[in-house]
Amino acid sequence: MATPAPAIPDETKLTPKRKSKAAEAKENLTSKWATAAAIIIAALWTIPTVGLFFTSLVPGEYYRTDAWWTVMFEGNLTFENFGIVMFDSFGDSTSAQPLLGNLLNSIVVTVPTVVFPLVIGLMAAYAFAWIPFKGSDWIFVGIFALQVVPLQLALIPLLRILGPEGIGIAGTFPGVWFAHTIFAMPLAVFLLHNFISQIPSDIFEAARVDGASHTQIFFRIVIPLAVPALASLAIFQFLWVWNDLLVSAVFGSIDTYPLTYPISNLAGDYGATAYLTPPAAFISMIIPLIVFFSLQRYFVRGLLAGSTKG
Amino acid sequence: MPLAALTGGSMARPQAGLDAEFWSTQGQNFILGAVAIVAFIAVVALVMFGADLVKGKWRDKVQLVVLITPVLALLAIGLIYPAFDTVWLSFNEVVKEPDPVTGINTETISFVGLQNYIFAFTDPTVLRTILNTIAWIVLVPLISTGVGLAYAVFIDRAKGEKALKSLVFMPMAISFVGASVIWGSIMYDYNQTGTQTGMLNAVLEFLGFDAINFLAAEPWNTLFLIFVLAWIQTGFAMVIISAAIKGVPVDMNEAASLDGVNAWQRFWQITVPSIRSTLVVVLTTITIASLKVYDIVRTLTQGRNNTDIVANKMYVLSFVEQRQPLGAALAVILFIFVIPIVVYNVRSLRKVKETR
């Protein structure tokens, strides 16, 4: 995009010749200070993860006593820990299963629980935004307020419903999906509603005048227009479920435990396997990052792209 | 106390079960997942097209019911009923009397009015957790939205914007427990003697300062805990704000800069007002998250040194100490904290509906 050179504000005029290509590209970095601040933020936000990465490479015998940089200067860092964590059973919660099994469980838990709330949430969001009916506002507000019901308090009542005294799906994948879907509802409806309600109203009015039903509008207009919002919400729901421990621990079983379960046991176990916590935590980050990068382009239109006029 | 975790390291480990059975189980799990997704979508589509077959004046109503029933049903089961249950429990007291022969408790539930709430606001420990929680819900949204906004503006249309964005987004990919491990053992770690293995203290000592026991140094320790959540949430704020900034018409900025308005004024007079509703959504979401997240405190300090927050206290009271009514009262207090945010959002919702 060819941007016409803007009038240079006074303070940059005083800065002698920094007309490099980079300076041109960064026209919004209006001063050295902004650049410096961006670099500092980027560094601050990255250093802990870098630290985690290097700590993952520290062999067990040094883990307790030496910092990773000491081990690095001595040339003793190794990638071995990743292999142990992934393919060797090291006595985690699942006793005979290497972490790879939990990693695959994480995928099986996460993917459906991203799809279900998106579909159900989008249906409701459309209804609350564009179908006028009595009490619509109040129900929507109620759903919004439910976001704050602490998950912990919902565990026991819901477990009674899903457990052996109820429909008996606790401990299986469907049980975990069901619980996650419920807990995702308030935020999904809230965020999707924000997006959909900002679609220009003439689109819907024109469709209604043409005699389109709500079902037809939903499939022909709402879904295609909501793709960027769905993609963004999908990322956040993915991250939330992927990183969840509590719901999976309560509604799952040894057959379904995701990555967070053995990691949490490792972290609480200061014994012989403590040095495997950093590599395990690092592995658990990789798939969410891949998901983020592959869906990142949707952010250009973004979750709230329509909201700028408000 | 845990006897676990303390045995010799010389045990031969059983070899990993990466055999045919492992793969067939995992394969079945994946098939189960795929079948569930396809079946779910098929059912939704069938019901919706079924509703479309209805003719006449009932059509809209039937379709409305189809659209909102799933959400309402799920919420009624999973959140509304527990919410009422909690509120009711918070006004009661449960007395457990064990049977002398079997040891099985007889529970007597009696209404005690505001007693649990009075306790919450008079007990110094609980009061402190409430004050800490207020610090969390003020500072976490401010830090993460502030930093996210600044960063989004600074890197907007910069070279390698995507890469720069992902650096700050990366912590979002880490679970709360994982983040606590990072900060607790890699950043904040502290040794009174010997060499520092925590990165922050190593830097402090390198610069000639004394090492700090970050998680014990009152009252700053609460700030250090808050920073862990802010560190995670900044990526969320930045990504959404950045998308909103891209929606601000370029010509507005250009016109302003031709008029000689400097970048700082452009930021406050054009960018911020244009993305106001985005900022509200981001602040709201992060505030609610910071009310509910208990994992960080539970993993890093367990509330020691005056760092406890309501979400963790509630968890401990309800599930460890078995004092559910008091835990329920704390949950209701959390809910009350959010009312102003709900009211604000409702008002801006009304405005949007009126203006269109």
Added chain:
Amino acid sequence: MKRRIALPLALAATASLALAACSSDSEPEASDDTMEPTGEVMEGCEDYAAYGTFDGGDVEVYTTISGVELEQLVSTFDDFQSCTGLTVTVVGSDEFETEINIRIEGGNPPDLAIIPQPGLLQTVVGTGSVVPAPASVEANVDEFWSADWKAYGTVGQTFYAAPLMASVKGYIWYSPSDFADNGYEVPTTWDELMTLTETMAANGGSGPDYKPWCIGFESGTATGWPGTDWIEDIVLRQSGADAYDQWVAGDLDFASDEIKSAFEAFGAIALNEDYVNGGLGGSSSIVDTSFQEGGLPILEGSCSLHHQASFYEAQWPEANPDIVVAEDGDVWAFLTPPIAEGDPAAVTGGGEFVAAFNDSDEVAAVQTYMASDTWANNRVSLGGVISANKGLDPANASSDIGRASVEILQGEDTVFRFDGSDLMPSAVGASAFWTEMVEYVNGKNLDTVLADIDAAWP
């Protein structure tokens, strides 16, 4: 097990995972044609004949145990599984204490739970979801355990849970060579211990930042428990077994003179900057030092004494595989001495109890096996732990300290008392007592500490 499973696929998943859990070396050998008279019992299964045989069946055992110890626990079921046809799935969670309450309240308890504290057993039994131990389990416990141990598995007048493993607390670890070099003697009274401490502080030691004692309280969500062990040891020795029993039952307040003086005796060491914390810093470093690392400065010569239970022996080789734990080796331990010469030998200890949440034959079979001498010998032979099971051959213990501990546990004239914090209600024993120990070491006023613990008692 009674868990209903909604989907056949999930059922298949359970079965094949369970098969994977059953290691191949434990495959039963097909009984050959020259059959023994009994016919039913497979070769190598004589020890397991009592538990019957089943056509499949899955029993879930839920526990706090994790890591290597969990693997050892799993392998105690290898032969049992192949002989009985049952599948035992062991699940370990470090959030056991909270998750067990949630699972019970939600109506989805495990089949068996290994409960690490009698106090928690009481809470769990109180919900009404634990079934009384079947006769076969009770018979095993009557045969193999002392009446004291059976009483800890009893709530009200009903026997619910058989003991499993055990540990002896109140050891003080030291380095025999350090003692020999400096001419120190193992103290026989509390006063001698304090005099020894004073002498050590005056003499100093070879390592950096030498102090006589080193202490570590840090243990994740359970931080502070090593301090409760100190107090319990001192109460039992200062005020005797009766006062101890009243205290853990809640009839003697923390604010009473007996308990307060125990805190003061501990404080005389832990709050004295000349006495703690060798190689680690001052008093305030106690809270930040993990209990696993608490005693390791002995190896550096930075401290001489460390108070910790028998299981701490496993920690030494982890710091340095060449360390020999023996009376004439690199580290060894003596029991915390009595207050006065001639006081009865008193020890505190800990252990676990196996509670069942349903009364199916499958569960009873696993439960009976876990209460047997066969299980105790199988498990103890794998190393790292001991049991108070009288059918246990002390020779099976993997170490000198293990053998010594088994003999103490089986000894007739020892006053044995269970770890007090494990007997108290969870609100105290798994919460306030821990956190207030931390506060005490951090310098909080003692009277406030004691009053705050009393306030948490339900």
